[in-house]
Amino acid sequence: MSAASSISSPAPQGSAFRQGFMLVVATAFLVLLGLVLPHGDSGVEFRDWLMARPLFVPLLITLWIIVVVEGIAGFSATPDALPDRLRRLLFTVFLPPLRMITASSKPEGWLWLPRVGWQPTGEETSERLEQKLALPMVVLTLLVLPVLGAELTAGETLENHPRMALATHLTTCVIWIGFTMEFLWMVAAAPDKLSYCLKNWINLVIILLPLVAFLRVLNAFRFTRMLRAGKLLRAYRLRGLWTRVWRVVLLFNLLERLQQRDPAKYCAVLEKKIGDLEEELATLKGKLAEQRGKTGLE
Template identity: 30%
Template sequence: MNQTPPSKTIQLDQFMAVPMFCASLLFLVLVAAAVQEFTSDSIYQSSEISLFFFGCTLAMFPLFLGEAIAHYRLGSPHWKSALKRAFLPPLRLAARDHETGRTMWLPMMGWHEVDDDLHEEVEKAFSGPMIVVALMILPLLCLDFMSHFRFNINEYPWIQVIIETGYSITWLAFTAEFIVMFSLVDKKFTYVKKHWVDLLIICLPLVAFLRMVQFSRLLRLQQVTKATRIYRLRGLSLRVWRGIVALDVLSRLMRIDPQRRIELMEELISEKEDEIKKIRLQIAELQTRLDLKSPISPSHISSAAPAKDTEAA
């Protein structure tokens, strides 16, 4: 029996799965490198190198736009999703197929249907690396704190490289995890509302980076007072970011404790039970409306008539 060949949309998805995943990951690495250079104490070097990495990310946009155009010309049902990702390339990291929108390609897993089982499997896969990141960030925070009070970090450039690279890896890990898990869920707003701290960790350095772009422009204009003020705001935003990361990391480490995991599971059960109660109430309300709107059937009328005749007799 001859099997129906896959559509051109599926063929393109299968062909582009690995290259576009690598491209989106490279895009994130370049952004992380820009953030890393931005956190450097060397102001002038930081701005120049950061803008270089930022320019590399801009040069990658035609690649993602080209994929969207290809799906549009093929008439792919979900070509608009590809167009949206062309303007936000990191979202291509865990993109769904453009034929049905119900399958996804991930490394070491291949193509899988997006469901609760895949969500649980990916969450378990992320748990190990994120624990490593959580354990790594704590000594980095201590080292960073000591560098401001115990010694001059400019005298030990290798320590500065370790701190900046560690923060860069942390940002990259949080961003990759958030994008993949966000792509797996159907209720996007609910996921963002529940994981707003992770979203803040991702966005805060980017906002600070935009401040740095303005800062570089002010330096060229030789407006030293305003430039110094913006540089201080940049440092403040990064300290806030590191504090938020520390709190989130401590929260992740607490989840390793069996007792804490039991408490989280009980909270999850309670949330699910509340959702089930709401659904049952909605079903009952809809059923009541149906009962009120349903007319009396002729069979009921005919069966009731002889009873009345018997009583009259």
């Protein structure tokens, strides 16, 4: 069944300008948040300087107020059930970056994409979105390598090199913002959101670790001190890099394309796969016959 066939409500007719404007607002909030989060060994001085700027907190509050007002204004713009609208409103009020993918006025089962418009959520939209984001996200994830190089080379003395510390912090911010935006879009488009989160838990950990490290009330715990030292962040970034590269290999069938360059070897690979499948099929048939014998079914 296609994603579109599972949608009972008609396609939304919401203003593209409104959706685009709120996307900019939610993204701006996420960027400001990303700049002040601890992403490893670097950026302490810059984050303290940024949070001390007179306009930083007012700007963050202004963006939040825009999200709240827009959410309240659009509360009655969709015929969805009251609990669904209220849930989406609360999500965006308490987590403004979620306004990228949801709103009180957004009908259930639909997602607004930049330059595309309203699309039904589900497997088809999720696959198209993954294919469009796969290569850009790999390029973004590769920025992990110079960041790790800077952190491991300079170590705890990174803050003694202000320019390198600032560049490292800003690069990790870009990585974190990109991971967060991609994860939100993919979760919103996925037919089974919980399954997607479980399957891509490594990305979720990379997103949440800086948020946990930001909670100063947890400073007494060794776990948080390890986060601030960047040890866990580096480990999960490397694992995330490997996971993402492997997903791209599978997504675009790169291994199969390489094998096709040698017809003889490719035929051997196909024959082996067929043999494995036939063996598995024979095993399943045997189990099925055994179970039918136990239950007396023909």
